Amino acid sequence: MPTGTTFNVQRFSTEDGPGIRTTVFMKGCPLRCKWCHNPEGLSPQPELVWYDVRCVGARECLTVCPYDALELTPDGMRLDRERCTVCGLCEEACPAGALEVIGREWAAEELYAEVAKDRAFYETSGGGVTVSGGEPVMQAEFVEAFLRLCREGEMHTALDTCGHADWGIYQRLLPFVDLVLYDLKIIDKERHREGTGVYPDRILENAKRIAQRGIPMWVRTPIIPGYTDDEDNIARLAAHIRDELSTVERWDLLAYTNLGQPKYCRLGRPYPLDGAELLTRAKMERLHTVALGGGANVAVWSGAVRD
Numbered sequence: 001m002p003t004g005t006t007f008n009v010q011r012f013s014t015e016d017g018p019g020i021r022t023t024v025f026m027k028g029c030p031l032r033c034k035w036c037h038n039p040e041g042l043s044p045q046p047e048l049v050w051y052d053v054r055c056v057g058a059r060e061c062l063t064v065c066p067y068d069a070l071e072l073t074p075d076g077m078r079l080d081r082e083r084c085t086v087c088g089l090c091e092e093a094c095p096a097g098a099l100e101v102i103g104r105e106w107a108a109e110e111l112y113a114e115v116a117k118d119r120a121f122y123e124t125s126g127g128g129v130t131v132s133g134g135e136p137v138m139q140a141e142f143v144e145a146f147l148r149l150c151r152e153g154e155m156h157t158a159l160d161t162c163g164h165a166d167w168g169i170y171q172r173l174l175p176f177v178d179l180v181l182y183d184l185k186i187i188d189k190e191r192h193r194e195g196t197g198v199y200p201d202r203i204l205e206n207a208k209r210i211a212q213r214g215i216p217m218w219v220r221t222p223i224i225p226g227y228t229d230d231e232d233n234i235a236r237l238a239a240h241i242r243d244e245l246s247t248v249e250r251w252d253l254l255a256y257t258n259l260g261q262p263k264y265c266r267l268g269r270p271y272p273l274d275g276a277e278l279l280t281r282a283k284m285e286r287l288h289t290v291a292l293g294g295g296a297n298v299a300v301w302s303g304a305v306r307d
């Protein structure tokens with residue numbers, strides 16, 4: 001049985017499909033969206049993070065590190081990621097939980113046993129299990145084994161994907177998937193590449209093929225200032241959904257949130273959208289109207305906005 005690496009297993013999730021769900025966040029993603037709010041999911045490898053608000057300056061971590069990779073300075077913890085092997089000794093030694101290795105390896109049966117603990121909640125709420133990320137199809141062998149177990153256990157399954165993978169991978173996974181949550185961000189090729197690092201051709205083609213197989217889809221579009229929040233982009237996405245994706249049951253317009261910013265600090269990375277403001281309510285309402293006017297009458301919007 002293959003193993004897989006997650007960066008979170010979130011119980012009682014209500015955002016990632018119908019009902020009460022457990023969302024499994026797999027590590028690794030082929031895209032680099034400037035607005036990504038899960039930067040701990042980008043690398044396929046485990047990573048060490050430091051929480052400044054938890055640190056009590058106990059310094060045990062410095063003593064146990066075999067590679068001298070940590071330095072506690074007046075400006076915070078300095079981690080030399082070239083030296084760090086993510087051995088986890090500092091995490092064990094810290095009395096305050098200020099150091100944490102993000103990334104846990106599971107066997108498929110082990111993860112299945114974990115999510116099965118909440119089976120009663122899935123059954124009473126119409127929920128189930130969602131595999132998300134990062135990008136789950138980057139660990140296709142593990143995800144296939146896990147979804148197969150969920151299917152055998154009669155749990156509702158959802159796959160949350162950015163769509164940027166070979167069609168053959170989806171062909172392997174889709175027999176075990178009840179619902180696909182699909183990210184569609186930008187139709188224009190160059191602008192898509194500028195925002196995410198890749199062209200959208202494969203993403204658009206895979207979406208079409210999933211719909212042609214008759215699989216229910218929920219499309220999700222992050223509304224990001226300067227990247228996806230212009231009316232032309234929303235109108236083009238609406239037309240694409242209307243004309244090409246007949247199985248879309250719902251289209252979520254998700255207003256930009258800066259809640260991911262502290263995670264970039266913990267990982268020692270710059271935040272690409274530093275200074276970006278929340279969108280206004282009027283803007284989101286306008287884009288929602290454009291979406292409906294484009295024929296995507298299943299569009300809904302949500303998220304934090306300013307007045």
Ligand code: SF4
Pocket residue numbers: 048064065066067068069070083084085086087088089090091
């Ligand atoms: S994870 Fe291991 S190598 Fe990395 S800083 Fe902590 S103790 Fe040092």
Ligand code: SF4
Pocket residue numbers: 029030031032033035036037038041042133134135162183
């Ligand atoms: S596809 Fe999702 S996880 Fe990957 S970089 Fe974009 S926002 Fe982040």
